[in-house]
Amino acid sequence: MPRRITIYDVASQAGVSISTVSLALNTPARVSERTRQRVLKAADALGYTPKTEAVAKARKGVGRIGVLAPYTSYPSVARRLSGVLKAVGDGPLEVVVFDHASAAHSASPLLETLPLTGRLDGLIVMSLPLEDHAARRLTDSRLPAVLVDARRDGFDSVHTDDADGGRLVAEHLLERGYHSFGFLGEEQMSQAYQSPGQRRLAGFRTALASAGHRLEAERVRHTPHGLEQATKAAKELLASPDRPRALFAADDTLAAGALRAAGSLGLAVPGDLALAGFDDSELARALELTTVRQPLEESGHTAADLLIQRITHGPTATRETTLKLELLPRHST
Incomplete structure (x- = not known):
């Protein structure tokens, strides 16, 4: 029987004390970035499993998958997580959720602090960009x-075509006879990746251009995610004398903020302003917002199925699954 790797082995491999290993794994803010990386690299290389985790897994006789997602900040992501949980059901797997504050930030910082080897049998990274160094660590x-x-080379993925979603909105607004357009999206903290909102904007802009309409830079606004922040940003855009007559918001929460802003300015929707969102959330249904439906629960369920297959059967060719989008016209356009 192979000897169990201990904290002493990790300390020796990393060239630090066992107390430093403990701090790096349990309270990483108390060690330097360089030391933390050294300990994590040693733990990964040795396949170190902390004793408490090993005992818990042995007692339960189950495997464990992690889901890294900003599920508390975005209703859409919570629905994706629901799909994962339904896929796992009562099977021999437990799901550990790692919350991330915002989809505007890379998953890399949190991924770098997770001792991956031994603690998890698989991981789903949901609605978060994966930068180069985090991808290499995985x-x-x-x-x-x-x-x-x-999407990223070398990884299984489940996604929709965000640019196509932007195209669907543009074509719908054009069919309704609108000729003046705006866009409201979430601020992005890094340009090292392209966010879903950026892809939706690109598809929207390209479709408008194909029909002979230009989306001016001054009619594109970005804001921190949230109802209040979206309301403020949309109000600034819609208060302009040269305001757009049709507005595409990158998700339904932002669209709801724009609806509030329009109301505060005395603008009727859709009489004075057409408004479309993205996701088909409960909020969109309650407010009668035109939106793009994406199969959120299905995406989580499909991701869990792919992960379980990979855990069970080992290395195979990477697989990409693209799910279909659907535009749902409602009162707001």
Whole structure:
């Protein structure tokens, strides 16, 4: 029987004390970035499993998958997570959720703090960009991983065509006879990746241009995610004398903020302003917002199925699953 790797082995491999290893794994803010990376690299290389985690897994006799997602900040992501949980059901797997504050930020900082080897049998990274160094760490750890709402070479993925969603909105607004357009999206903290909102904007802009309409830069606004922040940004855009007559918001929460802003300015929707969102959330249905429906629960369920297959059967060719979008016209346009 192979000898169990201990914290002493990790300390020796990393060239630090066992107390430093403990701090790096349990309270990483108390060690330097360089030391933390050294300890994580040693833990991954040795396949170190902290004793409490090993005992818990042994007692339960189950595997464990992680889901890294900004599920508390975005209703759409919570619905994706629901799909994962339904896929796992009562099977021999437990799901551990790692919350991330915002989809505007890369998953890399949180991924770098997770001791991957031994603690998880697989990981789903949901609605978060995966930058180069985080992707390398996942690949080097040989941890099965699936991306949702993102694509990257070497990883299984489940996604929709965001640019096509933007196109669907543009074509719908054009069919309704609108000729003046605006866009409201979420601020992005890094330009090292392209967010779903950016792809939706690109598809929207391209479709408008194909029909002979230009989306001016001054009619594109970005804001921190949230109802209040979206209301403020939309109000600034809609208060302009040269305001757009049709507005595409990158998700339904932002669209709801724009609806509030229009009301505060005395603008009727759709009489004075056409408004479309993205996701088909409960909020969109309650407010009668035109939106693009994406199969959120299905995306989570599909990701979990792909991950379980990869855990069970080992290395295979990477798979990409593209789910279909649907535009749902409602009162707001």
